[in-house]
Amino acid sequence: MSFIEIFKFALRGVGANKLRSGLTMLGILIGVGAVILLVAVGNGSAKAVEENLQALGTNQITVQGGRAGAKTGYSTDLTLDIAEALKDAPDVRSVSPLVTTSQTLTFGDSSHDVQQVIGTYPGYFTASNSPVAKGALFTQEDVDQAARVVVIGSSTATELFADTDPIGQRIGIGGQLFTVIGVLKEKGSAGFTNPDDTAIAPLPAVQRSLTGYGPINSIMIEAVDADSVSLAQAEVTAILNAKMHVTNTASAPYTIRNAAQLLATRTETAETFTVLLGAVAAISLLVGGIGITNIMMVTVTERTREIGIRKALGAPRRVILTQFLIEATLLSVVGGGLGALAAIAGASFTIAGVQPVVVPSSVALALGVSVAIGLFFGSYPASRAAGLRPIDALRYE
Amino acid sequence: MNVIEVQDLHKTYGHGEATVRALDGVTATVPRGDYVAIMGSSGSGKSTLMNIIGCLDVPSSGTYRLDGVDVSELDESQLALVRNRKIGFIFQSFNLIARTSALANVELPLAYAGIKPKERRERALAALEMVGLTDRAAHDPNQLSGGQQQRVAIARALVTEPALLLADEPTGNLDSHSTEDVMGIFSELSGYGRTIVLITHEDDVAAAAKRVIRLRDGRII
Numbered sequence: 001m002s003f004i005e006i007f008k009f010a011l012r013g014v015g016a017n018k019l020r021s022g023l024t025m026l027g028i029l030i031g032v033g034a035v036i037l038l039v040a041v042g043n044g045s046a047k048a049v050e051e052n053l054q055a056l057g058t059n060q061i062t063v064q065g066g067r068a069g070a071k072t073g074y075s076t077d078l079t080l081d082i083a084e085a086l087k088d089a090p091d092v093r094s095v096s097p098l099v100t101t102s103q104t105l106t107f108g109d110s111s112h113d114v115q116q117v118i119g120t121y122p123g124y125f126t127a128s129n130s131p132v133a134k135g136a137l138f139t140q141e142d143v144d145q146a147a148r149v150v151v152i153g154s155s156t157a158t159e160l161f162a163d164t165d166p167i168g169q170r171i172g173i174g175g176q177l178f179t180v181i182g183v184l185k186e187k188g189s190a191g192f193t194n195p196d197d198t199a200i201a202p203l204p205a206v207q208r209s210l211t212g213y214g215p216i217n218s219i220m221i222e223a224v225d226a227d228s229v230s231l232a233q234a235e236v237t238a239i240l241n242a243k244m245h246v247t248n249t250a251s252a253p254y255t256i257r258n259a260a261q262l263l264a265t266r267t268e269t270a271e272t273f274t275v276l277l278g279a280v281a282a283i284s285l286l287v288g289g290i291g292i293t294n295i296m297m298v299t300v301t302e303r304t305r306e307i308g309i310r311k312a313l314g315a316p317r318r319v320i321l322t323q324f325l326i327e328a329t330l331l332s333v334v335g336g337g338l339g340a341l342a343a344i345a346g347a348s349f350t351i352a353g354v355q356p357v358v359v360p361s362s363v364a365l366a367l368g369v370s371v372a373i374g375l376f377f378g379s380y381p382a383s384r385a386a387g388l389r390p391i392d393a394l395r396y397e
Numbered sequence: 398m399n400v401i402e403v404q405d406l407h408k409t410y411g412h413g414e415a416t417v418r419a420l421d422g423v424t425a426t427v428p429r430g431d432y433v434a435i436m437g438s439s440g441s442g443k444s445t446l447m448n449i450i451g452c453l454d455v456p457s458s459g460t461y462r463l464d465g466v467d468v469s470e471l472d473e474s475q476l477a478l479v480r481n482r483k484i485g486f487i488f489q490s491f492n493l494i495a496r497t498s499a500l501a502n503v504e505l506p507l508a509y510a511g512i513k514p515k516e517r518r519e520r521a522l523a524a525l526e527m528v529g530l531t532d533r534a535a536h537d538p539n540q541l542s543g544g545q546q547q548r549v550a551i552a553r554a555l556v557t558e559p560a561l562l563l564a565d566e567p568t569g570n571l572d573s574h575s576t577e578d579v580m581g582i583f584s585e586l587s588g589y590g591r592t593i594v595l596i597t598h599e600d601d602v603a604a605a606a607k608r609v610i611r612l613r614d615g616r617i618i
Contacts, residue, residue, distance in 0.1 A: 005508055005514075012496070309494060310494075310505070311480070312451070312453060312492075313505055313506045313553070315481075316477045317477065318474075390453045
């Protein structure tokens, strides 16, 4: 007896109880759909983080002043002197010392708290990949004159000015007046902080009016190009160790990171997130599989008499086994196929702020798994059906 | 040549005190072309005998040769083959497959025998014509009367040209008019030389057979 004919029997079996078959398929549909869609969401968020981090500038190296070596007696603070010394490194294009403070910005009646009020040099804008969208950036001349000018992020501009054109307006930063000369281009969120909610002013102006002339918080260094980032980092480390008299590099009073490291960390986090989402979805796929076993058991019980008749008419064990296995697999494959379609359709919408990116291998995997689920979860009911003795099956009421 | 040869057939159920001797030494032969009615009250062992003859059950001891083949030596897949090729079953409750047309029901044993769809269809239609139901070929069992369903079942039993037609109370669920129809078909088939074994407890049904085997307490009387 040919496979196609057994397949037709199975098709009729599935079609005999459409509602039940449909609900069983729904279980698999949700399972497969969830796996594909959630993996797509995880992948999408990983992609988004990657893109946003690249937008932050890939040539940059950040030196953060720390308190790790506070008890060693080193000079632990980053100073402008140290920043100046770093300019001598051959693979460094620019060095921008940063002071960071959190201040309330005011304009007219509106006020807005900004976590990242930064005092720095013009080199920061290129190092951090922050082009201007409107107006202009401040220059070295503004730094030399400690000019009270400020460039603000796009979120800050919206919060503070709403519809007013910010260029040329005078705003209060911590009670001191600054003139807005430019608005930065939007970057998009790269995690927990919003890089668009910021205000950047010349370093001396911020020190004079807001932070005082204490140590600087960090130094942003731009390498000559992407390939020389690690070289530049080594040079910077050597200079820092010399300037800060570090003998034990394990407890250096600063931390140095480059964008590539940051990217790797964030990508890793996003991948963990994807695996976690996939695992949760896989559980629902498993539940769907158990649903198939359940419904096939019911079907076999319900059709015991029919199985008995077929056996009395000479149906070999193999044919009965194949028929029920195909029925189970049909349920899972059709359910899985519809689930994949639903997931691909669903992936065109933004979910929880993330544009899902479907991973082709996850579609193939989910479909493969759904076939396997049909075979695996269908095999017990099918072998029970095939193993029924015709005499018992015929007597069954 | 004998279609059925049973020798000292025993069948017991249960163990120890509770042992039931459903068959207690049955010896009988049915030659080709015979039309035999097996009679007996309920509990006489006639259903057990029918199940063994139909290769649906195996005896506890004794030998059974069907069409010259010792059935007790066969494994499950060979038994399936024997049921398919040698025996045509007709049940009391018709046992047609639901939601499947009369034609497809009749084709079913041929499908299991691995016969090509075209030939299958021709043979199934011929069998349906034999029982006078050509015009009902496309109907599902629930669209047919009891008598019509039993005639479809007879067509299904006939279609493989089996050595033996085995009918278990074929008229048990039928009214007297349909009973006459069905018994008429059996007589006709017997006339063509078919071997028929019919199990019944109705005397007027048994009267149509060429001879009657009576069972009581698992023995032939």
